[in-house]
Amino acid sequence: MKTIEDLGDLRGRRVLVRSDLNVPLAGDPPNRTITDDGRIRASVPTIRALRDRGARVVVMAHLGRPKGQPDEKYSLAPVAKRLGELLGTSVAFAADVVGESARAVVAGLGEGEVALLENVRFDPRETSKVDAEREAFAEELAAFGDAFVSDGFGAVHRKHASVYDVARRLPHAAGQLVLDEVKVLRSLTENPERPYVVVLGGAKVSDKLGVIDNLLGTADRLVIGGGMAFTFLAAQGHEVGRSLLEEDQIETVRGYLQQAGDRIVLPVDVVAATAVSEDAEYSVVPVDAIPKDRMGVDIGPESARLFAEKLADARTAFWNGPMGVAEIPAFAKGTRAVAEALTRVDGLSVVGGGDSAAAVRALGFAEDAFGHISTGGGASLEYLEGKTLPGLAVLED
Numbered sequence: 001m002k003t004i005e006d007l008g009d010l011r012g013r014r015v016l017v018r019s020d021l022n023v024p025l026a027g028d029p030p031n032r033t034i035t036d037d038g039r040i041r042a043s044v045p046t047i048r049a050l051r052d053r054g055a056r057v058v059v060m061a062h063l064g065r066p067k068g069q070p071d072e073k074y075s076l077a078p079v080a081k082r083l084g085e086l087l088g089t090s091v092a093f094a095a096d097v098v099g100e101s102a103r104a105v106v107a108g109l110g111e112g113e114v115a116l117l118e119n120v121r122f123d124p125r126e127t128s129k130v131d132a133e134r135e136a137f138a139e140e141l142a143a144f145g146d147a148f149v150s151d152g153f154g155a156v157h158r159k160h161a162s163v164y165d166v167a168r169r170l171p172h173a174a175g176q177l178v179l180d181e182v183k184v185l186r187s188l189t190e191n192p193e194r195p196y197v198v199v200l201g202g203a204k205v206s207d208k209l210g211v212i213d214n215l216l217g218t219a220d221r222l223v224i225g226g227g228m229a230f231t232f233l234a235a236q237g238h239e240v241g242r243s244l245l246e247e248d249q250i251e252t253v254r255g256y257l258q259q260a261g262d263r264i265v266l267p268v269d270v271v272a273a274t275a276v277s278e279d280a281e282y283s284v285v286p287v288d289a290i291p292k293d294r295m296g297v298d299i300g301p302e303s304a305r306l307f308a309e310k311l312a313d314a315r316t317a318f319w320n321g322p323m324g325v326a327e328i329p330a331f332a333k334g335t336r337a338v339a340e341a342l343t344r345v346d347g348l349s350v351v352g353g354g355d356s357a358a359a360v361r362a363l364g365f366a367e368d369a370f371g372h373i374s375t376g377g378g379a380s381l382e383y384l385e386g387k388t389l390p391g392l393a394v395l396e397d
Contacts, residue, residue: 001395002173011054016145019043020152021061021079029072046151046175056109058144059116060162068124080116098140106144120162138165151175154376156391163391184372185383193315201226202321210385223265225299225323243296269300297331298324304337311341320352326359343369353377
């Protein structure tokens with residue numbers, strides 16, 4: 001993939017940048033506040049590099065799923081303010097995507113100045129499955145740039161107008177964030193140092209079938225926690241009470257267990273609660289004694305010790321998905337234990353984006369305690385599945 005340096009002299013040229021600024025927000029408009037600015041901070045190096053080269057920087061991004069129409073709840077206005085704070089300069093904000101405001105804001109940019117367009121998903125053509133519709137939107141976006149830089153790794157698995165189609169219309173390059181992410185993921189898939197240990201959590205095993213299929217052939221150990229663990233436990237014949245369970249995946253999971261044997265590591269105890277709430281009653285029980293009227297909300301202390309032990313000798317470790325309902329402190333101990341174990345890995349430790357990345361920051365871990373914290377959970381998983389990611393493939397043309 002080409003880099004920013006390959007684009008040549010950028011002084012005075014307009015550079016369209018696709019960033020990933022899809023951050024969590026709290027509160028109601030117009031007083032929405034950012035609860036985790038990790039993705040904004042990760043976008044800064046590339047934008048700053050373009051500013052330093054004298055480019056007129058036009059940033060595109062999405063936030064949430066606004067269903068193809070303007071929705072104040074998903075406005076990028078709070079993001080523009082935070083981006084400006086991190087850059088140490090004002091960021092002009094367009095109140096629309098390709099309309100009158102966007103045209104005026106882009107036209108008013110000087111060398112080294114930055115603008116942010118409103119949420120690209122406010123236009124239904126951004127995510128359209130109809131090529132002609134996406135392409136028409138991409139033409140309008142491309143009119144704002146003389147070159148395109150793809151730096152929104154969290155969206156490169158999507159064939160969306162601002163990710164894929166714009167790149168086909170302008171001289172293009174990968175931003176530093178995308179280059180860094182791909183370098184790390186290649187190290188996980190192309191001859192990783194061993195032992196290679198993968199920890200998977202989160203709610204649904206069906207979301208990770210592809211990555212499990214692929215990793216069974218490459219990882220030395222596959223450690224399973226979170227809600228998805230209960231389908232594995234059910235496949236072993238255990239009662240799982242009211243825990244998350246995908247009954248239609250039990251046979252598939254049973255096949256994984258037969259294929260991998262002791263390379264798949266499951267919880268030995270869980271925290272079983274009456275409800276997913278801070279005031280719920282809960283207790284630690286062995287996995288073969290989960291009450292029928294309770295649900296598993298975290299791995300238990302013995303499981304936490306077991307999982308840490310399985311990570312102790314790793315030279316390469318990848319983790320995606322919390323071990324429990326980590327936003328509730330009482331049910332975050334398993335997630336904390338896995339994060340702590342990753343910080344002690346003597347080798348490459350990768351936090352695979354999404355809820356895992358948010359959890360380590362919320363739990364107070366320093367980002368430099370890990371080898372890499374990905375900005376793209378879904379993109380990371382699809383890469384590990386061996387899928388072709390449209391937003392990367394188009395950069396290699």
